[in-house]
Amino acid sequence: MGGSRSCDVVRSTFSTPDVERGLESLASAYRTRIQVTRPTVSDGLYRYERRAMGPLALDSITFPMDVSYDVEPVGPLMVLEVVSGAMTVDCDRVSSNSAAGAVMAPAQPDIPFHSHLDHLRTRVAVIEPALLREVAGLGREESPGPLRLLRQQAAAEPAHAAVWRSATRYVWDLFGAEGAAGTPLVLDTAARMLAGAALAFFPNTYTAREPLRRGPGHVGETTMRRAVAYIDAHAEGPVALSDIAAAAGVSARALQYGFRRHHGTSPMGYLRRVRLERAHRELQAAAPSDGDTVGVIAARWGWGKPGNFSVVYRRAYGISPSTTLRDDGGATTTPS
Numbered sequence: 509m510g511g512s513r514s515c516d517v518v519r520s521t522f523s524t525p526d527v528e529r530g531l532e533s534l535a536s537a538y539r540t541r542i543q544v545t546r547p548t549v550s551d552g553l554y555r556y557e558r559r560a561m562g563p564l565a566l567d568s569i570t571f572p573m574d575v576s577y578d579v580e581p582v583g584p585l586m587v588l589e590v591v592s593g594a595m596t597v598d599c600d601r602v603s604s605n606s607a608a609g610a611v612m613a614p615a616q617p618d619i620p621f622h623s624h625l626d627h628l629r630t631r632v633a634v635i636e637p638a639l640l641r642e643v644a645g646l647g648r649e650e651s652p653g654p655l656r657l658l659r660q661q662a663a664a665e666p667a668h669a670a671v672w673r674s675a676t677r678y679v680w681d682l683f684g685a686e687g688a689a690g691t692p693l694v695l696d697t698a699a700r701m702l703a704g705a706a707l708a709f710f711p712n713t714y715t716a717r718e719p720l721r722r723g724p725g726h727v728g729e730t731t732m733r734r735a736v737a738y739i740d741a742h743a744e745g746p747v748a749l750s751d752i753a754a755a756a757g758v759s760a761r762a763l764q765y766g767f768r769r770h771h772g773t774s775p776m777g778y779l780r781r782v783r784l785e786r787a788h789r790e791l792q793a794a795a796p797s798d799g800d801t802v803g804v805i806a807a808r809w810g811w812g813k814p815g816n817f818s819v820v821y822r823r824a825y826g827i828s829p830s831t832t833l834r835d836d837g838g839a840t841t842t843p844s
Contacts, residue, residue, distance in 0.1 A: 586634055
């Protein structure tokens with residue numbers, strides 16, 4: 509993500525009664541090759557719909573058939589929800605079976621796999637390594653190698669699976685929305701949320717840490733001031749951890765330690781504080797009679813759901829955002 513990446517959502521759909529043609533379209537989307545190993549007859553239309561923004565794509569796929577195929581390595585991390593039907597995946601000598609409701613990472617990135625699908629309906633999150641690195645706090649100077657799952661093909665725990673299903677439905681709807689809910693900050697925040705959930709629910713080499721590994725050393729006040737100044741100047745747009753670290757002149761990992769020590773939160777947590785304060789000021793200055801709403805202001809500062817914004821806002825300021833808008837709307841305020 510970051511300032512150099514587009515926040516435009518690209519949407520596409522494709523359907524066909526031809527099984528092999530459908531798999532060819534899927535191979536093109538995943539930048540790989542797929543070879544059918546057992547011919548089959550379709551019971552309906554293969555359907556593929558994609559909603560993508562930068563390094564995150566969400567795919568909704570219907571396979572109205574019983575089919576087996578081999579897939580060459582796919583670089584991104586794929587996290588798959590079985591909506592209905594069933595699937596079996598064999599990857600790197602590990603086999604797994606999944607039924608409706610399961611959430612899993614079906615294969616190691618960069619390793620080929622074999623799959624058998626039985627009338628599968630699925631939603632797949634396709635997450636590029638660059639986004640996973642940023643969310644994991646790995647700076648450009650760190651080289652952990654390719655992402656590897658530590659529990660290959662293990663299904664997410666039931667509680668995690670429930671969160672994942674809810675999160676992907678939210679992002680799917682958001683990527684299909686127009687207007688205030690689809691602001692650049694909301695879309696960027698949603699993409700990072702989903703990448704963070706994937707890293708948390710599926711143990712991996714990007715987030716694994718050696719407990720006795722030495723810390724990054726002292727991060728001084730001058731470095732922190734540079735980081736804070738960058739956040740203050742860019743809070744209205746998408747910001748990546750690597751962007752803040754580059755502006756501060758330290759590694760992403762060192763910056764994480766510095767913010768914990770000086771501000772009691774992470775760099776991205778501090779960024780959320782700044783955005784909440786900006787939203788608070790806008791609510792104080794807004795005029796409901798001019799059409800200003802809590803939803804529009806919340807979306808402008810990264811909250812796609814006004815309800816979630818209200819919870820965070822009330823926790824910080826002790827009142828609801830609608831109360832601030834109603835009581836202070838139109839007033840002239842001086843930022844502290």
